[in-house]
Amino acid sequence: MNGPEILVGFAPELALFVPYERRGGPTRAVTDGVSTLGHVVESLGVPLTEVGALVVDGREVTTGHVPAADEHVTVRAVARPQPVPGAPLRFLLDVHLGTLARRLRLLGVDTAYESTDIGDPALAARSAAERRVLLSRDRGLLRRRELWAGAYVYSDRPEDQLRDVLGRFAPELRPWTRCGACNGTLRPATKDEVADRLEGGTKGTYDVFAQCPDCARVFWRGAHHDRLEDIVGRAVAEFGGAGARSAARTPAPGP
Template sequence: MNGPEIHVEFAPGLRLFVPHGRRAGATPVVTDGSSTLGHVVESLGVPLTEVGELVVDGGTVAVSHIPAAGESVEVRAVARPQQVPGAPLRFLLDVHLGTLARRLRLLGVDAAYESTDIGDPALATRSAAERRVLLSRDRGLLRRRELWAGAFVYSTRPEEQLRDVLGRFAPALKPWTRCTACNGPLRQASKEEVADRLEGGTSRSYDVFAQCVECGRAYWRGAHHEQLEVIVERAVAEFGPR
């Protein structure tokens, strides 16, 4: 049975989630009379992780609001920078975002990463257990109820993904302090301490090293350091402390 008809308008940044016919202006939506507004928005394709204020006839309502006939609903995008209350800002990335994970770690951002596909339930459960913001391009994953917090990664290009996450969450940047392989903290190390992890040419050419306190991986300013330095400099210039 058809229920109340409402009119829903999505913020421009959210229109990519909805069918083409609903993207421009306010469009009529028939509800069942019992589902919450949050459920209605998700049924139209928009993960609630991407939704900011829900405005009904000019007033802000909760996602638990039950729509009534004739209401006009404005679905706004999440405000930036987004505040994540209740825990230190930490991330969890799914299997498809390995490059983004390494770049976040390069900047000293706590970014856990699953290098194998452990399944949506396990990812969502880990997000809740460790109170991490789950980053993903999987809309279905971001709709799981056990998720603690999440965010859709809008681009497929790592450089744009990094700017998106840094601009949305404004994490504190502490470059060169995390292991890009395992996310552990780095400490300064002498050549002697990491000698068993170095090849002969590296040992002869470099004197300054760091080592991950968790996995033991050694770091030095090798051939790729200049490329990494560019990533760091650009991020700090745009998103570092003002």
């Protein structure tokens, strides 16, 4: 770029995305005089999915604003909780977020997940077609224009990833209502209905079951129920949710 210079300052929450020399206070940036402010911000490293507001000389502007010389720009982080207007809140996760996908499903959050790498264009297109918020740690993917909505996942630890997403979007939590394998909605099932899908030990030990009508997988309170119950309990205690009551009576996924 070789045009008007502007002064740009980033919110502390966005420091991860900007070069070290731009952290801690406003710094000068050279524009080309025709590119939008949204383009300039992304060229400086920050995906627009992470930008809450753009303030120029004290007034909020859109990403389509074309910067003029000597403007002072403040780039704010998204507000939390972040509203997602125009559609039920649903997520789409890329291939690297499998554990997060299973935990969101455990909490009853509508979560689509690609277990294979289908490529950035296909992921972005699915986000748009199904109006799902795409969650990813791939900054390039989050810059794709065809995205309906997206968000960067700030940690590589599943526990922190879950807290990040729940705190940012405040989805309704309905634990134990979704299939961890395919995201289908579980229904109660009697032992007789699922007997042909149970091994002898499971059939003789457990009496309460649920089944996914989409993939036919059967669920029960298996040996790892306590660990899953802990994940659910901590999430419900911190972020709330109507599903707190159902957590006590619906079976956890079996092995």
